[in-house]
Amino acid sequence: MGEFPVHPADVTPQWLTEVLGARVDTVRWEPIGTGQVGDSARFHLEGPDAPATLAGKFAAEDAASRGTAVMFGLYRKEVEFYRQAAPRLGVRVPGVHFAAVSEDGGEFILLFEDMGPARQGDQIRGCTIDDARAGIRQAAAIHAPSWGVTDLLEAEWHAPPTDLGQTLGALYPQAQAVWRERYADKLEPEMMRLCEELAEMSGSYFQRTDPPQCLVHGDFRLDNMLFDICGGTEPIAILDWQTVTVGKAMTDVGYFMGTGIGEALWRIHEDELLDLWLAEMAARGRGLTRDDIWHDYLLGILHGVSTAVFSAAFVERTERGDANFLSMARGGCSLALARDSLSALKETL
Numbered sequence: 069m070g071e072f073p074v075h076p077a078d079v080t081p082q083w084l085t086e087v088l089g090a091r092v093d094t095v096r097w098e099p100i101g102t103g104q105v106g107d108s109a110r111f112h113l114e115g116p117d118a119p120a121t122l123a124g125k126f127a128a129e130d131a132a133s134r135g136t137a138v139m140f141g142l143y144r145k146e147v148e149f150y151r152q153a154a155p156r157l158g159v160r161v162p163g164v165h166f167a168a169v170s171e172d173g174g175e176f177i178l179l180f181e182d183m184g185p186a187r188q189g190d191q192i193r194g195c196t197i198d199d200a201r202a203g204i205r206q207a208a209a210i211h212a213p214s215w216g217v218t219d220l221l222e223a224e225w226h227a228p229p230t231d232l233g234q235t236l237g238a239l240y241p242q243a244q245a246v247w248r249e250r251y252a253d254k255l256e257p258e259m260m261r262l263c264e265e266l267a268e269m270s271g272s273y274f275q276r277t278d279p280p281q282c283l284v285h286g287d288f289r290l291d292n293m294l295f296d297i298c299g300g301t302e303p304i305a306i307l308d309w310q311t312v313t314v315g316k317a318m319t320d321v322g323y324f325m326g327t328g329i330g331e332a333l334w335r336i337h338e339d340e341l342l343d344l345w346l347a348e349m350a351a352r353g354r355g356l357t358r359d360d361i362w363h364d365y366l367l368g369i370l371h372g373v374s375t376a377v378f379s380a381a382f383v384e385r386t387e388r389g390d391a392n393f394l395s396m397a398r399g400g401c402s403l404a405l406a407r408d409s410l411s412a413l414k415e416t417l
Contacts, residue, residue: 322368
């Protein structure tokens with residue numbers, strides 16, 4: 069199909085009938101999710117052979133969020149992930165009925181299976197240790213099947229824009245200035261100092277060229293996870309693949325441990341969760357040791373801090389967004405301070 073709906077209101081029974089190969093008589097929709105770079109909806113269908121519900125994802129209506137997504141090719145990346153990578157990984161993602169992106173990357177649609185009833189992960193509220201274990205298992209289900217797989221690692225669809233590292237290094241101090249202005253009286257002083265130090269090293273931080281190991285999600289945290297999906301018949305699914313790229317597996321694991329699950333859990337369960345990831349990787353044929361991953365883990369923790377700061381400055385500002393970014397930063401900064409991640413970074417620059 070040469071054209072596709074770019075907003076939930078554009079999805080018609082006629083279009084769905086053509087896409088699904090099943091007659092759809094009526095459709096209505098409602099917004100779902102908490103994403104700030106893309107907008108999601110649940111569709112309620114009526115028809116003799118049509119599914120009762122479907123989920124859809126579209127470009128953000130907010131101009132700032134959409135502009136950020138286009139600048140970094142996020143919409144195209146997510147569409148191509150579902151087309152080219154998802155079938156080759158072990159990670160649970162929603163099944164896709166239709167996927168398309170415009171030539172300029174500014175509009176897209178993903179029409180998914182609806183995995184409800186399910187429990188939406190909540191970055192602000194946090195999670196249980198069982199949820200954290202489920203997340204870590206899914207991380208390994210991304211990393212192990214793509215580890216060293218040349219055609220996945222070298223695919224053009226996830227290649228970063230030219231000079232991305234230089235662009236991020238130049239933009240990041242601006243993001244830190246916004247971060248400081250908004251949250252200086254809300255974020256603990258020692259955490260804000262860590263953010264300031266990271267911004268001072270941003271030029272080098274974003275231009276590191278370590279050889280990639282595998283595919284990484286890039287935003288591996290609770291808001292991008294559904295738990296107890298399909299009425300509790302499956303434990304988890306991973307959503308929001310706009311930031312997928314290649315790199316070090318610990319980018320996801322360090323991020324999830326600090327920025328994802330937060331200090332309350334990592335203080336007690338950090339060793340257990342790292343060992344679980346190693347065990348899951350070994351079970352999938354990728355045997356590694358704690359020594360193999362430790363330095364990358366220290367740097368991966370900082371990815372959560374930088375993502376919180378950068379995202380706060382360049383997506384739509386909302387009350388929930390402020391609470392979300394502060395939650396991310398507190399978890400990531402607490403772990404980075406405890407593990408002295410900045411010293412590990414300085415060793416590599």
